Amino acid sequence: MTNSIDRYNDMFKSLEEKNQGGFVPFVMVGDPDADTSVDIINALIEGGADALELGFPYSDPIADGPTIQNAAIRALSHNIKTSECFEVIKKVRNGNKNIPIGLLLYSNLVLKRGIETFYQDAADAGVDSILIADVPLREADRFIAMAEQTGIKQILIAPPNASDETLAEIGEKSQGY
Numbered sequence: 345m346t347n348s349i350d351r352y353n354d355m356f357k358s359l360e361e362k363n364q365g366g367f368v369p370f371v372m373v374g375d376p377d378a379d380t381s382v383d384i385i386n387a388l389i390e391g392g393a394d395a396l397e398l399g400f401p402y403s404d405p406i407a408d409g410p411t412i413q414n415a416a417i418r419a420l421s422h423n424i425k426t427s428e429c430f431e432v433i434k435k436v437r438n439g440n441k442n443i444p445i446g447l448l449l450y451s452n453l454v455l456k457r458g459i460e461t462f463y464q465d466a467a468d469a470g471v472d473s474i475l476i477a478d479v480p481l482r483e484a485d486r487f488i489a490m491a492e493q494t495g496i497k498q499i500l501i502a503p504p505n506a507s508d509e510t511l512a513e514i515g516e517k518s519q520g521y
Contacts, residue, residue, distance in 0.1 A: 372415035374424030437470030
């Protein structure tokens with residue numbers, strides 16, 4: 345089942361027509377709690393966000409700096425679960441049909457739920473893209489395949505020490521933004 349809506353393409357086209365840059369804020373879902381997350385995300389949309397990047401809290405966010413690490417710790421201290429994160433996204437999506445929603449998370453969250461289940465749950469919630477911070481290019485194919493199957497755009501991380509050849513391959517295999 346693929347998603348025929350391309351919210352990223354529509355957003356970039358609209359921004360280009362207006363000769364504007366995009367505002368894409370990051371929010372850690374569940375910080376400080378699920379209900380407040382919905383309110384924060386909706387306020388960002390009302391304030392002009394063009395797309396959203398939403399994090400799912402993880403206990404060992406090694407690729408993130410202290411601000412995002414602390415947000416994850418706060419969310420986890422309130423026992424936020426992946427299923428609740430998807431519920432937050434569904435609530436946001438219900439009132440905001442056109443804004444692109446991307447996830448930034450870690451592979452253990454996907455693997456624990458099962459790749460197929462995670463991607464299908466993400467698609468059902470209205471997610472447009474997924475970036476898994478700790479999945480290198482050499483391990484990305486199974487995630488890319490499931491993203492294609494569910495109509496989600498897979499975004500691959502570009503490490504700072506990547507060769508030009510690696511960056512070109514990341515560019516070829518990534519979608520969304």
